Amino acid sequence: MKWIRLIGMFIFIFMLTSCGSEPVMPEIGTPEPETDIPQEMDQTDGEEAAAEEPDANQTDLYAFFMEDGTVAKFKGEGNEFAAITLxxxxxxxxHIAVYEDNGGTVTLRVYRLEENWIDLVKEQPEYYENYQPTAEELRALEPISLFLKVPINIGDQVKGMTVIQTDAQVETPYRTFDEAILLENISEEGALLRTYLVEGFGEVKREFRMGEGEEEFVVTSSLESIE
Incomplete structure (x- = not known):
């Protein structure tokens, strides 16, 4: 029963949130050359237009998720629920919605991108519909926990785990990544939890390790394909 409880904990703690492309930035209009507009009004219009643009840091936060509409598959080893479709x-x-299917259930997680951080604002297991909220409904969601904050440095907390490296190398069936962000956490039972984040892809691998030597129990989920 202890092993089953630890495996369940592993599946619950780790979530995949990969990368996305930058959104198209709105263009700021300029008055026609022949139009005589007072200087003060011109400056005000420029300030209002600039305020509508996403913050530069907020735009960069999309790099920690897969692109819009992406379906990513992860090869699982060590447990039947380690193979994941994201x-x-x-x-x-x-806001970004991530549907994680581990073959047993689908969990919906919704993230809100703020000025220089990301909050988890919705988490619902056994979710088999397509989440289609209005902007007002999204803004009404209360933050559940901090996902990450940029810039990311060694010792920071990301996804409730500690940043150990920011230049780690990690191998996956999809490819070998350099400059990965390695996160670690050790549970009260001594289980080692690891996840690897790569800018431009998001989470590309997760690991669960318990025990030592021949008695070590290992479960991994590694990025295998992106559609």
Whole structure:
């Protein structure tokens, strides 16, 4: 029963959130050359237009998720629920929905991208529908926990885990990644939890290790394909 409980904990703690492309930046209009506009009004219009643009840091936060509409598959080893399919959808007002299917259930997680951090604002297991909220409904969601904050440095907390390296190398069936962000956490039972984040892809691998030597129990989920 202890092993089953630890495996369940592993599946619950780790979540995949991969990368996305930058959104198209709105162009700031300029007045026609022949139009005589007072200087003060011109400056005000420029300030209002600039305020509508996403913050530069907020735009960069998309790099920690897969692109809109992406379906990523992860090869699982060590447990029947380690093989994962991840679907990413961009929602209104800088929100991203991630559907994680481990073969046993589908969990919906919704993230809100703020100025220089990301909050988890919705988490619902056994979710088999397509989440289609309005912008008002999204903004009404209360933050559950901090996902990450940029810039990311060694010793920071990301996904509730500690940043150990920011230049780690990690091998997956998809490819070998350099400059990965390695996160670690050791549970009260002594289980080692690891996850690897790569800018431009998000999470590409997760590991669960318990025991030592021949008695070590290992479960991994590694990025295998992106559609």
């Amino acid at each position: 679907r990413t959808e961009y929602l209104e007002d800088h």
